[in-house]
Amino acid sequence: MSGLSRRNFIKVAAGLGAAGALMPLRSFFSGSHLKGLSADLSAAPLLAGGSGTKPLVISTWKHGLPANDAAWKVLEGGGAALDAVEAGVRVPEGDPNVMSVGYGGLPDEDCKVTLDASIMASDGRAGSVAFVQGYKHPISIARKVMEATDHVMIVGEGAEEFARKNGFQREDILTDAAREAWIKWKQKMSEEDDWFPKDLDHDTIGMVAIDAGGNLAGACTTSGLAFKIHGRVGDSPIIGAGMYVDNEVGAAAATGKGEEVIKICGSFLVVEGLRQGLSPKDACKRALERILKKHGAKPTFQVAFIALSKEGEIGALSLQQGFQYALAAGGTNELVDAEHLL
Ligand code: SD4
Numbered sequence: 001m002s003g004l005s006r007r008n009f010i011k012v013a014a015g016l017g018a019a020g021a022l023m024p025l026r027s028f029f030s031g032s033h034l035k036g037l038s039a040d041l042s043a044a045p046l047l048a049g050g051s052g053t054k055p056l057v058i059s060t061w062k063h064g065l066p067a068n069d070a071a072w073k074v075l076e077g078g079g080a081a082l083d084a085v086e087a088g089v090r091v092p093e094g095d096p097n098v099m100s101v102g103y104g105g106l107p108d109e110d111c112k113v114t115l116d117a118s119i120m121a122s123d124g125r126a127g128s129v130a131f132v133q134g135y136k137h138p139i140s141i142a143r144k145v146m147e148a149t150d151h152v153m154i155v156g157e158g159a160e161e162f163a164r165k166n167g168f169q170r171e172d173i174l175t176d177a178a179r180e181a182w183i184k185w186k187q188k189m190s191e192e193d194d195w196f197p198k199d200l201d202h203d204t205i206g207m208v209a210i211d212a213g214g215n216l217a218g219a220c221t222t223s224g225l226a227f228k229i230h231g232r233v234g235d236s237p238i239i240g241a242g243m244y245v246d247n248e249v250g251a252a253a254a255t256g257k258g259e260e261v262i263k264i265c266g267s268f269l270v271v272e273g274l275r276q277g278l279s280p281k282d283a284c285k286r287a288l289e290r291i292l293k294k295h296g297a298k299p300t301f302q303v304a305f306i307a308l309s310k311e312g313e314i315g316a317l318s319l320q321q322g323f324q325y326a327l328a329a330g331g332t333n334e335l336v337d338a339e340h341l342l
Helices: 006-014 041-049 064-076 081-094 138-148 156-165 176-188 258-263 266-275 280-295
Strands: 056-060 115-120 126-132 153-155 205-210 216-222 243-246 250-256 303-309 314-318 324-329 332-337
Touching: 056 064, 056 081, 056 250, 056 303, 056 314, 064 081, 064 205, 064 324, 064 332, 081 115, 081 138, 081 205, 081 216, 115 138, 115 243, 126 138, 126 156, 138 156, 138 216, 153 156, 205 243, 205 250, 205 303, 216 243, 216 250, 243 266, 250 258, 250 266, 250 280, 258 266, 258 280, 266 280, 266 303, 280 303, 280 314
Parallel strands: 126 153
Antiparallel strands: 056 205, 056 324, 115 126, 115 216, 205 216, 243 250, 250 303, 303 314, 324 332
């Protein structure tokens, strides 16, 4: 939509009158809080700096805390990073109160919930699905694509048919709360509106993990931008954009405005930074700087990356203030305020 904001596009294309401009992602979290998996909170500050501990799991946003808990259960039992990240992100996918992922996710402008997800294993295999309706757990469909086919990505009706044939249960995943949010959004459309309801969070979960054996895996799952144009697919299901794993060097995941992440192959770029010897945080920084350079002006949108090296060092950085990530290692699970570039 070059040179044309979504607001204008909708006006022109559909004659709907004024709609809100694409809104930068927001975080509505105030401060950080700790949620111990055990009483050993003393380890938290050390871990926040990235201690090189294994196993370890890191994920985006506040809903990363319960997701990390589930992933940690797998990891502490000696399980594989791949199983951990799938189990982890299934938690927000199944939680109707998380209105940015899976069941309960905010719908698109046609009031349809369409989901994107990707998963990647330490041996380089990858699977993803995009624009999927009617299934709560796209991450598990993505894993099935990875394991049962020689394809990487299946979208839309094809992905739904694939899920049905593979025994996934079709369900209505539009909750009353999400429908109400959509109705409010419709009612409030005006030149003044800011597109996105203030009382709702809207954040993808990206998760990367290293298991006790030192193997890496990643997962990313989302309902995408709220009230997006029907059919829009973001970065999350695109291998190398929303998430990437290279078991030789590290893993990364993205959250924020997917279009910007896609344009720089964001997660791949972060992992390549690790390969070139950058620290996880510097690798995130370099990718964000690439976005800034391409964007030209000071952006109002949010993009954030999390990164994990093969050595178990972590880093995260966002463009705007407000990004938080959850880090579980050594018996703690901690929500951390990330540093920001702007
Ligand atoms: C997308 N990157 O669909 C996702 C949205 C997101 O935090 O990450 N929200 O563009």
